Amino acid sequence: MDIILLTKGLREKGSLSLCRWQLVGAGLLAFFMLPLTALCFGYLLGQSDAELNPHALQTEWVERQQQQQLALADAKQQAQDNLNTLAINVGRLQAHVMRIDALGERLTEMAGIDGSEFNFSVAPAQGGPEGGALVRDTTVNDFIHSLDTLSLRLEHRHQQMDVLEGLLMNRSLQQAVSPQGRPVNKGWLSSHFGERTDPFTGKLAQHQGVDFAGKEGSEVISVAAGVVTVAEKRYGYGNLVEVNHGNGYMTRYGHNKIVQVSVGQVVEKGDVLALMGSTGRSTGPHVHFEVLQNGNQVDPVKYIYTARK
Secondary structure, eight states: OEEEEEOTTSOEEEEEEOOHHHHHHHHHHHHHHHHHHHHHHHHHHHHHHHHTOHHHHHHHHHHHHHHHHHHHHHHHHHHHHHHHHHHHHHHHHHHHHHHHHHHHHHHHHHHTOOTTTSOTTSOOOOOOSOOOOOSSOOOHHHHHHHHHHHHHHHHHHHHHHHHHHHHHHHHHHHHHHSOOSOSBSSOEEEEOSEEEEOTTTOSEEEEOSEEEEOOTTOEEEOSSOEEEEEEEEETTTEEEEEEEEETTEEEEEEEEEEEOOOTTOEEOTTOEEEEEBOOSSOSSSEEEEEEEETTEEEOTHHHHTGGGO
Protein backbone atom coordinates (compact mmCIF):
# COMPACT_ATOMS: atom_id res chain seq x y z
CA MET A 1 0.00 0.00 0.00
CA ASP A 2 1.36 3.45 -1.00
CA ILE A 3 0.60 6.62 0.96
CA ILE A 4 1.13 9.84 -1.05
CA LEU A 5 2.10 12.98 0.90
CA LEU A 6 0.90 16.32 -0.52
CA THR A 7 1.92 19.88 0.24
CA LYS A 8 -0.39 22.83 0.93
CA GLY A 9 -0.70 23.51 -2.80
CA LEU A 10 -1.71 19.84 -3.43
CA ARG A 11 1.63 19.19 -4.97
CA GLU A 12 3.08 15.77 -4.40
CA LYS A 13 5.88 15.87 -1.89
CA GLY A 14 6.57 12.18 -1.47
CA SER A 15 5.07 8.77 -0.81
CA LEU A 16 5.25 6.10 1.87
CA SER A 17 4.92 2.43 1.06
CA LEU A 18 3.34 0.09 3.69
CA CYS A 19 3.09 -3.62 3.44
CA ARG A 20 0.08 -5.57 4.63
CA TRP A 21 1.55 -6.52 8.04
CA GLN A 22 2.60 -2.96 8.75
CA LEU A 23 -0.90 -1.82 7.93
CA VAL A 24 -2.45 -4.40 10.28
CA GLY A 25 -0.07 -3.40 13.04
CA ALA A 26 -0.89 0.27 12.62
CA GLY A 27 -4.62 -0.53 12.78
CA LEU A 28 -4.27 -2.54 16.00
CA LEU A 29 -2.19 0.18 17.58
CA ALA A 30 -4.84 2.75 16.75
CA PHE A 31 -7.57 0.41 18.07
CA PHE A 32 -5.95 0.11 21.50
CA MET A 33 -4.61 3.59 21.83
CA LEU A 34 -7.89 5.40 21.36
CA PRO A 35 -9.73 3.88 24.43
CA LEU A 36 -6.62 4.23 26.57
CA THR A 37 -6.27 7.85 25.58
CA ALA A 38 -9.92 8.47 26.38
CA LEU A 39 -9.59 6.80 29.81
CA CYS A 40 -6.55 8.87 30.73
CA PHE A 41 -8.25 11.99 29.59
CA GLY A 42 -11.33 11.20 31.67
CA TYR A 43 -9.24 10.52 34.79
CA LEU A 44 -7.34 13.76 34.38
CA LEU A 45 -10.58 15.59 33.84
CA GLY A 46 -12.07 14.03 36.97
CA GLN A 47 -9.02 14.95 39.03
CA SER A 48 -9.21 18.45 37.71
CA ASP A 49 -12.90 18.65 38.60
CA ALA A 50 -12.21 17.32 42.13
CA GLU A 51 -9.44 19.82 42.69
CA LEU A 52 -11.67 22.56 41.46
CA ASN A 53 -14.72 21.28 43.54
CA PRO A 54 -14.45 22.41 47.23
CA HIS A 55 -17.68 20.59 48.11
CA ALA A 56 -16.17 17.21 47.20
CA LEU A 57 -13.09 17.93 49.29
CA GLN A 58 -15.26 18.96 52.25
CA THR A 59 -17.38 15.80 51.93
CA GLU A 60 -14.27 13.60 51.92
CA TRP A 61 -12.87 15.44 54.97
CA VAL A 62 -16.16 15.05 56.85
CA GLU A 63 -16.22 11.31 56.12
CA ARG A 64 -12.68 10.89 57.38
CA GLN A 65 -13.50 12.88 60.51
CA GLN A 66 -16.52 10.69 61.18
CA GLN A 67 -14.40 7.56 60.81
CA GLN A 68 -11.88 8.94 63.29
CA GLN A 69 -14.63 9.84 65.73
CA LEU A 70 -16.02 6.29 65.51
CA ALA A 71 -12.56 4.85 66.11
CA LEU A 72 -12.10 7.17 69.11
CA ALA A 73 -15.52 6.19 70.50
CA ASP A 74 -14.60 2.50 70.21
CA ALA A 75 -11.32 3.13 72.03
CA LYS A 76 -13.11 5.05 74.81
CA GLN A 77 -15.71 2.28 75.17
CA GLN A 78 -12.99 -0.34 75.41
CA ALA A 79 -11.23 1.72 78.08
CA GLN A 80 -14.52 2.09 79.99
CA ASP A 81 -15.10 -1.66 79.81
CA ASN A 82 -11.64 -2.23 81.26
CA LEU A 83 -12.37 0.24 84.07
CA ASN A 84 -15.67 -1.50 84.78
CA THR A 85 -13.85 -4.82 85.00
CA LEU A 86 -11.34 -3.33 87.43
CA ALA A 87 -14.13 -1.79 89.51
CA ILE A 88 -15.94 -5.14 89.75
CA ASN A 89 -12.75 -6.94 90.78
CA VAL A 90 -11.91 -4.27 93.35
CA GLY A 91 -15.45 -4.50 94.75
CA ARG A 92 -15.14 -8.27 95.07
CA LEU A 93 -11.81 -7.91 96.86
CA GLN A 94 -13.23 -5.33 99.24
CA ALA A 95 -16.14 -7.63 100.08
CA HIS A 96 -13.78 -10.54 100.70
CA VAL A 97 -11.53 -8.41 102.89
CA MET A 98 -14.48 -7.14 104.95
CA ARG A 99 -15.79 -10.68 105.46
CA ILE A 100 -12.36 -11.99 106.42
CA ASP A 101 -11.79 -9.07 108.80
CA ALA A 102 -15.12 -9.69 110.51
CA LEU A 103 -14.49 -13.43 110.67
CA GLY A 104 -10.97 -12.87 111.98
CA GLU A 105 -12.25 -10.63 114.78
CA ARG A 106 -14.82 -13.25 115.76
CA LEU A 107 -12.23 -16.02 115.75
CA THR A 108 -9.85 -13.87 117.78
CA GLU A 109 -12.56 -13.27 120.36
CA MET A 110 -13.68 -16.92 120.42
CA ALA A 111 -10.12 -18.20 120.77
CA GLY A 112 -9.28 -15.71 123.52
CA ILE A 113 -6.33 -14.25 121.58
CA ASP A 114 -4.95 -10.84 122.51
CA GLY A 115 -6.68 -8.35 120.20
CA SER A 116 -3.59 -6.17 119.97
CA GLU A 117 -1.65 -9.10 118.55
CA PHE A 118 -4.18 -9.85 115.82
CA ASN A 119 -5.77 -6.49 115.08
CA PHE A 120 -7.85 -6.88 111.91
CA SER A 121 -8.75 -3.18 111.78
CA VAL A 122 -5.23 -2.09 110.76
CA ALA A 123 -2.88 -3.19 108.00
CA PRO A 124 -0.26 -5.79 108.97
CA ALA A 125 3.23 -4.51 109.71
CA GLN A 126 5.67 -4.87 106.83
CA GLY A 127 9.25 -3.84 106.04
CA GLY A 128 12.66 -4.83 104.74
CA PRO A 129 15.65 -3.36 102.90
CA GLU A 130 15.10 -1.52 99.65
CA GLY A 131 15.00 -3.88 96.67
CA GLY A 132 16.55 -3.57 93.22
CA ALA A 133 15.22 -1.53 90.31
CA LEU A 134 11.98 -2.58 88.66
CA VAL A 135 12.38 -4.58 85.49
CA ARG A 136 9.38 -2.96 83.82
CA ASP A 137 6.29 -0.94 84.59
CA THR A 138 3.05 -2.67 85.45
CA THR A 139 0.56 -2.81 82.60
CA VAL A 140 -3.23 -2.86 82.84
CA ASN A 141 -3.28 -6.55 81.94
CA ASP A 142 -0.73 -7.25 84.67
CA PHE A 143 -2.89 -5.35 87.14
CA ILE A 144 -6.04 -7.27 86.19
CA HIS A 145 -4.17 -10.57 86.44
CA SER A 146 -2.88 -9.61 89.89
CA LEU A 147 -6.39 -8.73 91.05
CA ASP A 148 -7.76 -12.05 89.81
CA THR A 149 -4.96 -13.96 91.53
CA LEU A 150 -5.47 -12.08 94.80
CA SER A 151 -9.22 -12.63 94.62
CA LEU A 152 -8.71 -16.38 94.20
CA ARG A 153 -6.31 -16.49 97.15
CA LEU A 154 -8.75 -14.54 99.32
CA GLU A 155 -11.54 -16.92 98.36
CA HIS A 156 -9.41 -19.88 99.42
CA ARG A 157 -8.53 -18.14 102.69
CA HIS A 158 -12.20 -17.43 103.32
CA GLN A 159 -13.08 -21.10 102.85
CA GLN A 160 -10.31 -22.15 105.23
CA MET A 161 -11.47 -19.66 107.84
CA ASP A 162 -15.05 -20.90 107.46
CA VAL A 163 -13.82 -24.39 108.32
CA LEU A 164 -11.84 -23.03 111.27
CA GLU A 165 -14.85 -21.09 112.48
CA GLY A 166 -16.96 -24.24 112.28
CA LEU A 167 -14.44 -26.18 114.35
CA LEU A 168 -14.19 -23.43 116.97
CA MET A 169 -17.95 -23.00 117.14
CA ASN A 170 -18.38 -26.76 117.53
CA ARG A 171 -15.81 -26.73 120.32
CA SER A 172 -17.56 -23.76 121.91
CA LEU A 173 -20.91 -25.53 121.59
CA GLN A 174 -19.49 -28.64 123.23
CA GLN A 175 -18.26 -26.51 126.10
CA ALA A 176 -21.61 -24.71 126.37
CA VAL A 177 -23.63 -27.92 126.66
CA SER A 178 -21.20 -29.73 128.97
CA PRO A 179 -22.12 -29.34 132.66
CA GLN A 180 -19.60 -27.04 134.33
CA GLY A 181 -19.69 -25.02 137.54
CA ARG A 182 -21.98 -24.65 140.54
CA PRO A 183 -25.78 -24.62 140.32
CA VAL A 184 -25.93 -21.59 142.65
CA ASN A 185 -24.36 -18.16 142.72
CA LYS A 186 -24.36 -18.14 146.52
CA GLY A 187 -24.22 -21.16 148.81
CA TRP A 188 -21.95 -23.90 150.09
CA LEU A 189 -21.55 -27.62 149.46
CA SER A 190 -23.39 -29.29 152.35
CA SER A 191 -23.49 -32.94 151.22
CA HIS A 192 -21.36 -35.02 148.84
CA PHE A 193 -22.17 -37.72 146.30
CA GLY A 194 -22.17 -41.37 147.40
CA GLU A 195 -22.83 -43.24 150.61
CA ARG A 196 -23.95 -41.14 153.62
CA THR A 197 -26.14 -41.27 156.69
CA ASP A 198 -29.74 -40.56 155.73
CA PRO A 199 -30.91 -37.46 157.70
CA PHE A 200 -34.39 -38.91 158.16
CA THR A 201 -33.68 -42.56 158.99
CA GLY A 202 -30.15 -42.40 160.40
CA LYS A 203 -29.16 -45.35 158.23
CA LEU A 204 -26.52 -45.51 155.49
CA ALA A 205 -27.97 -44.67 152.09
CA GLN A 206 -26.70 -43.80 148.64
CA HIS A 207 -26.86 -40.09 147.84
CA GLN A 208 -27.18 -39.70 144.03
CA GLY A 209 -26.18 -36.04 143.90
CA VAL A 210 -24.68 -33.17 145.89
CA ASP A 211 -26.42 -30.57 148.03
CA PHE A 212 -25.77 -26.84 148.07
CA ALA A 213 -27.23 -25.06 151.08
CA GLY A 214 -28.00 -21.38 151.07
CA LYS A 215 -30.50 -18.67 151.75
CA GLU A 216 -34.09 -19.41 150.85
CA GLY A 217 -35.04 -17.64 147.63
CA SER A 218 -31.47 -17.68 146.27
CA GLU A 219 -31.15 -18.23 142.54
CA VAL A 220 -30.66 -21.73 141.18
CA ILE A 221 -28.91 -21.57 137.82
CA SER A 222 -28.29 -23.92 134.91
CA VAL A 223 -24.74 -25.26 134.67
CA ALA A 224 -24.96 -25.65 130.87
CA ALA A 225 -27.13 -24.81 127.88
CA GLY A 226 -30.02 -27.12 127.13
CA VAL A 227 -33.77 -27.69 127.02
CA VAL A 228 -36.03 -27.98 130.06
CA THR A 229 -37.63 -31.45 130.13
CA VAL A 230 -39.15 -31.42 133.65
CA ALA A 231 -40.59 -28.48 135.61
CA GLU A 232 -42.95 -29.96 138.17
CA LYS A 233 -43.36 -31.36 141.67
CA ARG A 234 -41.96 -34.89 142.02
CA TYR A 235 -41.87 -37.27 144.99
CA GLY A 236 -38.75 -36.84 147.10
CA TYR A 237 -37.41 -33.98 144.94
CA GLY A 238 -40.16 -31.48 145.69
CA ASN A 239 -40.29 -28.84 142.95
CA LEU A 240 -37.90 -30.30 140.37
CA VAL A 241 -36.28 -28.87 137.24
CA GLU A 242 -34.56 -31.19 134.77
CA VAL A 243 -32.51 -29.95 131.80
CA ASN A 244 -31.39 -32.04 128.81
CA HIS A 245 -28.04 -30.80 127.46
CA GLY A 246 -27.59 -33.32 124.65
CA ASN A 247 -24.66 -35.67 124.12
CA GLY A 248 -26.15 -37.90 126.84
CA TYR A 249 -25.99 -35.24 129.61
CA MET A 250 -28.88 -34.23 131.89
CA THR A 251 -28.93 -32.23 135.13
CA ARG A 252 -31.52 -32.11 137.93
CA TYR A 253 -32.24 -29.34 140.45
CA GLY A 254 -34.51 -30.35 143.38
CA HIS A 255 -36.27 -28.92 146.48
CA ASN A 256 -36.91 -25.55 144.80
CA LYS A 257 -39.26 -23.01 146.33
CA ILE A 258 -40.44 -21.58 143.00
CA VAL A 259 -39.77 -22.90 139.48
CA GLN A 260 -39.19 -20.11 136.96
CA VAL A 261 -38.96 -22.12 133.71
CA SER A 262 -41.33 -24.31 131.76
CA VAL A 263 -41.00 -27.57 129.82
CA GLY A 264 -39.57 -27.04 126.33
CA GLN A 265 -37.86 -23.79 127.24
CA VAL A 266 -34.32 -23.31 125.93
CA VAL A 267 -31.88 -22.13 128.58
CA GLU A 268 -28.28 -20.95 128.45
CA LYS A 269 -25.51 -21.53 130.92
CA GLY A 270 -26.13 -19.29 133.94
CA ASP A 271 -29.86 -18.79 133.31
CA VAL A 272 -32.04 -18.80 136.46
CA LEU A 273 -34.11 -21.97 136.68
CA ALA A 274 -35.71 -21.61 140.11
CA LEU A 275 -35.45 -20.11 143.58
CA MET A 276 -33.91 -22.16 146.37
CA GLY A 277 -36.36 -23.76 148.82
CA SER A 278 -36.99 -26.79 151.00
CA THR A 279 -39.81 -28.63 149.23
CA GLY A 280 -40.01 -32.42 149.14
CA ARG A 281 -37.80 -34.59 151.34
CA SER A 282 -35.62 -31.82 152.75
CA THR A 283 -34.39 -30.57 156.11
CA GLY A 284 -33.75 -26.96 155.03
CA PRO A 285 -33.20 -24.57 152.14
CA HIS A 286 -30.82 -26.13 149.64
CA VAL A 287 -30.68 -27.43 146.06
CA HIS A 288 -30.15 -31.11 145.36
CA PHE A 289 -28.01 -31.23 142.20
CA GLU A 290 -27.59 -34.31 140.01
CA VAL A 291 -25.65 -34.99 136.82
CA LEU A 292 -26.72 -37.88 134.60
CA GLN A 293 -24.57 -39.25 131.80
CA ASN A 294 -26.33 -41.63 129.41
CA GLY A 295 -29.01 -42.17 132.06
CA ASN A 296 -26.57 -42.96 134.88
CA GLN A 297 -26.11 -40.68 137.89
CA VAL A 298 -22.46 -39.66 138.24
CA ASP A 299 -20.56 -37.61 140.79
CA PRO A 300 -21.21 -33.92 139.95
CA VAL A 301 -18.07 -32.74 141.76
CA LYS A 302 -15.75 -33.25 138.78
CA TYR A 303 -18.09 -31.11 136.65
CA ILE A 304 -18.42 -28.49 139.36
CA TYR A 305 -14.67 -27.95 139.61
CA THR A 306 -14.00 -28.24 135.85
CA ALA A 307 -14.99 -24.60 135.37
CA ARG A 308 -12.36 -23.48 137.88
CA LYS A 309 -9.42 -24.97 135.91
